[in-house]
Amino acid sequence: MRSMIKTSLAAFGLSAVMAGGAFAASHSLSGDLKIFLDTSNPAPRATMEAMIAEFQEMHPDLNVETTVIDREAYKTQIRNFLTAGAPDVATWYAANRMTPYVKAGLFEDVSDLWEDPEIAENLASTKGAMTIDGKQWGVPYTYYQWGVYYRKDIYDELGLSEPANWEELKANCQKILDSGRKCFTIGTKFLWTAGGWFDYINMRTHGFDFHMQLANGEVKWTDDRVRETFAKWRELIDMGGYIDNHQTYSWQESLPFLVNGEAAAILKGNFAVAPLREAGLDDSKLDFYQFPPITEGVELAEDAPTDTFHIPANAENKEAARAFLKFVVSSNVQTQINNGENLGQLPVNAMSSVDDDKFLNEGFTMLSQNSPGGVAQFFDRDFPAEMAAEAMQGFQEFMVFPDNLDDILARLDKVQERVYGN
Numbered sequence: 001m002r003s004m005i006k007t008s009l010a011a012f013g014l015s016a017v018m019a020g021g022a023f024a025a026s027h028s029l030s031g032d033l034k035i036f037l038d039t040s041n042p043a044p045r046a047t048m049e050a051m052i053a054e055f056q057e058m059h060p061d062l063n064v065e066t067t068v069i070d071r072e073a074y075k076t077q078i079r080n081f082l083t084a085g086a087p088d089v090a091t092w093y094a095a096n097r098m099t100p101y102v103k104a105g106l107f108e109d110v111s112d113l114w115e116d117p118e119i120a121e122n123l124a125s126t127k128g129a130m131t132i133d134g135k136q137w138g139v140p141y142t143y144y145q146w147g148v149y150y151r152k153d154i155y156d157e158l159g160l161s162e163p164a165n166w167e168e169l170k171a172n173c174q175k176i177l178d179s180g181r182k183c184f185t186i187g188t189k190f191l192w193t194a195g196g197w198f199d200y201i202n203m204r205t206h207g208f209d210f211h212m213q214l215a216n217g218e219v220k221w222t223d224d225r226v227r228e229t230f231a232k233w234r235e236l237i238d239m240g241g242y243i244d245n246h247q248t249y250s251w252q253e254s255l256p257f258l259v260n261g262e263a264a265a266i267l268k269g270n271f272a273v274a275p276l277r278e279a280g281l282d283d284s285k286l287d288f289y290q291f292p293p294i295t296e297g298v299e300l301a302e303d304a305p306t307d308t309f310h311i312p313a314n315a316e317n318k319e320a321a322r323a324f325l326k327f328v329v330s331s332n333v334q335t336q337i338n339n340g341e342n343l344g345q346l347p348v349n350a351m352s353s354v355d356d357d358k359f360l361n362e363g364f365t366m367l368s369q370n371s372p373g374g375v376a377q378f379f380d381r382d383f384p385a386e387m388a389a390e391a392m393q394g395f396q397e398f399m400v401f402p403d404n405l406d407d408i409l410a411r412l413d414k415v416q417e418r419v420y421g422n
Helices: 042-058 069-082 099-103 116-120 152-158 167-179 194-207 208-215 226-241 250-257 270-278 318-329 332-335 358-369 385-400 402-420
Strands: 003-006 031-037 062-068 091-092 141-144 146-153 181-182 262-267 285-288 301-303 306-310 373-375
Touching: 003 042, 031 042, 031 318, 031 402, 042 062, 042 318, 042 332, 069 091, 141 318, 146 152, 146 301, 146 358, 152 167, 152 285, 167 181, 167 226, 181 226, 194 208, 194 226, 194 262, 194 301, 194 385, 208 373, 226 318, 226 373, 226 385, 226 402, 250 262, 250 270, 262 270, 270 285, 270 358, 285 358, 306 318, 318 332, 385 402
Parallel strands: 031 062, 031 091, 181 262, 301 373
Antiparallel strands: 003 062, 091 306, 141 306, 146 262, 146 285
């Protein structure tokens, strides 16, 4: 669907920001600016269109044309439109999901934007996710936190505190088990949820850089350090820490265990909060903590899937495209597009403000101030698609049959050789 953006600036609520704002253009932009979006759902689409309308009004000599494509269709079309008939700006995702297009020479190097101190400082937590071969290939516009959402009332009943390290997490788990509950609910029917557990235990045991080396095929799955990650994970499995038969549940089907008090916590993204609230868990019962350290001295890195804007290498109006990317990441625009009435997620600019929502505020503080180790994109975004699919199948198998680990890791080594050619 194609539409010319002429939405009223007042609808976006940033008219005061526009006048003399720090990100206002120093000179007028002109020509055509073609923007492709994959934000086809109604709320994200309206947010993006209103933001673009503000940019249009800042640059009246610029003709902005926006094309909105269904997200799943966008994924199959992106290589084609980047190759021929490329827009000037296109939405996509960070980290490994952008790698094929960087390697194919289809995304523009925008490292010059990241040399701006205001961007370099305020977007520091996401720079690694936008970096390949020492260069930056786009800018983020929204992300959301992962972490442990737990039943505060159950913790209070059992006299538990948020764990400060892995040993405290296991000690809490044992008390929860002793009370007749499970420590964690999870639904691994669709595999990806187990990827979050591997991400966190691997990053907390060995750090972000090691995790990325594994993602890049530079470390074998049979490496002793990877085995150590699985050994830590097995400590929870052997305790009986997870709900039974989790392989038969989707993540949504795993939520009633938390709502009903049969499990005390879930490791999940912030998208789980809305359905938990709708099911009756108000904020007096539901709380959040950052996944605790495992290896002392390893800096804390987080899973925070990040949506991004890029300039195709074949774009025609790169000057206007760069101005648009700079506009998108400004603190005021980040505050507005991510508020609860719009995307309802977290701004990537550390100088932005967040809606008065308990979990958004905790996530924003965690990602902008308490995650010095970096931001990962989640397992199936950081690892190549075939490697991710096979590995997540292995994770589910390991959680059900942990004695199969040697066979699982040997299989993953073979997949790695095929995927990476090493």
